[in-house]
Structures are given as structure tokens and as C-alpha cells.
Amino acid sequence: MAWRDVAVSRAGRFAIGVEEGSGRHYLAIPVSNRLVDYEERYAISVEDFERYGRDLDSALPFVEQCRARLMDHLLLEPPGADRGIPG
Template identity: 50%
Template sequence: MKFSDAFISRKHMFSLGVEETTGRLYVSIPVSNGMVDYEEYYEIDRASFELFQKDIDAAVDFAMKCRRRELDELLIEKPGTNRGSAI
């Protein structure tokens, strides 16, 4: 998979983008498991993608739900046994 960020918020620590192979849209957040830092990618629809580009508060709310693991059903890649914690 090739994830390509279209928008990055360093302040709020998330990004929006497209997975180039499938065209799926995502919100990603940084995580760490103590050995490695990586990103988790949560699939979103086109309407959410467009909303999040215009409404930073809506995007931050979504990212916070991801950090609390409330939207795990949207993960594009399922985590392994040593899943990291949100940074």
C-alpha cells in the first residue's frame, strides 16, 4: 500500500490522504509501541474527507476518537499483537 498525505496537521498530529493503489481515503494518527513509531490509517468516505479539509474541529474530533480506539472497525490495516498507543 502507498499512503499519500494530502493534508497534515502537525499541531493536532493527524493527516488526511489517499491510499494510491485502492483510492481509499484516510485519516492517519501517529502511534508508538516502544520499539517503533508508525501510523494507523482509518478509512473515511469522500464527504468526510472534504469536510475535514474545511472543518479542522471535525477532523480533530475524529482523530481523537481514533486515538481512543473507538473507530477500530475503520482501520485499513489491522494491528498486530504489539499494537502501539497513540502519541
């Protein structure tokens, strides 16, 4: 899969982007486990992608839900056995 971040919020520690093969839109948050730092990517609608692109801060409530693992049903890739902690 080819992930392409379109906008990044350094303050909010997340990115929005498009998976180039499928055209799916995502929101990514950084996570870390004891071995590696990586990103978890959550599916978002085109409407949310456009809204977040216009105003990155509008994504913060969704970002917090992702960090609290309340949106796991939207994960684009299942977490591994040693799932990381949001950073």
C-alpha cells in the same frame, strides 16, 4: 500500498490522505510501541475527506475517537500483537 498524505495538522497530530492503489481515503494518527513509531490509518468517506480538507479542526472529534480506539472497525490495516499507543 502507496499512502499519500494530502493535508497534515501538526497541532492536531494527524493527516488525511488517499491510498493511491485503491483510491480509499484515510485519516492517520501517529502511534508508538516499544520498538517503532508508525501510523494507524482509518477509512473515511469522500465527504469527510473533503470536509476535513477544508477545515482540519473539524476532524478533531473523530481523531479523539480513533485515539481512544473507538473506531477500530475502520482501521485499514489490522494492528499487530504489540499495538502502539497514540502519540
